[in-house]
Amino acid sequence: MSVQGSDGLTPQSRDHDLWIVDERLAFTRGFASDVRLNKFLKDGGTADRPDLLVWDVAYGLGAVDPNDQKGGIDVSEPLREVMIVEFKRPGRREYQKAEDQVEQQITKYLLQLQGGEVEAFGRERVRIAPDCIFYCYVVADIIGDLKTQLSSWKTTANRQGRLRMLEGEVQGSIEVIQWSDLVNDAWSRNQASLHAAGLRRR
Numbered sequence: 033m034s035v036q037g038s039d040g041l042t043p044q045s046r047d048h049d050l051w052i053v054d055e056r057l058a059f060t061r062g063f064a065s066d067v068r069l070n071k072f073l074k075d076g077g078t079a080d081r082p083d084l085l086v087w088d089v090a091y092g093l094g095a096v097d098p099n100d101q102k103g104g105i106d107v108s109e110p111l112r113e114v115m116i117v118e119f120k121r122p123g124r125r126e127y128q129k130a131e132d133q134v135e136q137q138i139t140k141y142l143l144q145l146q147g148g149e150v151e152a153f154g155r156e157r158v159r160i161a162p163d164c165i166f167y168c169y170v171v172a173d174i175i176g177d178l179k180t181q182l183s184s185w186k187t188t189a190n191r192q193g194r195l196r197m198l199e200g201e202v203q204g205s206i207e208v209i210q211w212s213d214l215v216n217d218a219w220s221r222n223q224a225s226l227h228a229a230g231l232r233r234r
Contacts, residue, residue, distance in 0.1 A: 053117055053169055074157055080142050082116050110159035116168045122211050125176025135196060138168050142202040166204035174210055223234035
C-alpha cells in the first residue's frame with residue numbers, strides 16, 4: 033500500500049519503490065507521507081514535515097492484531113518500533129541553516145512522536161510507546177556542508193554512508209545513505225528476484 037503524498041490518510045495502490053530503502057518497507061500496511069506532524073498526531077505537533085513516517089504492522093515494526101484476518105493494527109498495544117525516512121534533494125550542497133542539522137531535525141521529530149498517538153487510515157488511535165525504538169534513514173548525497181556536518185559520525189560498512197546511534201531520551205539510530213549507494217545496494221540485494229522478473233538496469 034502507498035499513500036498520496038499530499039494526503040497521508042488516503043490509501044493508494046499497494047505498489048511503491050520504498051523497498052530500495054529497506055526491504056521491510058515493502059510490507060508496510062499504512063503510513064503518513066509528507067504531511068505536517070500535526071495532521072496525523074492526535075495531540076497536535078508542529079509544522080515540521082518528515083518526508084515519510086512509516087509504521088510496519090506486518091513484519092515487526094508495528095503491532096498486528098492476531099485476531100484480525102486482514103492484519104489490522106492492534107490498537108491495544110503501542111508501537112514499539114517506528115521507521116522514519118527523510119529524502120534530501122540529490123546534489124544538494126548547502127545545509128547552513130539551523131533546521132538543516134540532520135541529527136537535530138530528526139531528534140525533534142522523534143521527541144514529538146515519542147509517547148504520542150497517530151491517527152491511522154481507519155481513524156484508529158495508534159499509540160507510540162514512550163520507549164519506542166526509531167529507525168531513521170536520511171537519503172542524501174554526502175557532499176558540501178553535509179559532509180562536514182557528518183564528519184564525526186561512524187561510517188557504514190562500505191564507508192560511504194554515516195551512522196549515529198541514539199542513546200539519550202530517544203532510542204534508535206540515524207543512518208545517512210547516499211543516493212547512488214541506495215540504488216546500487218537495492219539492486220545487489222535483490223538481483224535474483226529482479227532478474228527473474230525480467231528487469232534490467234539501464
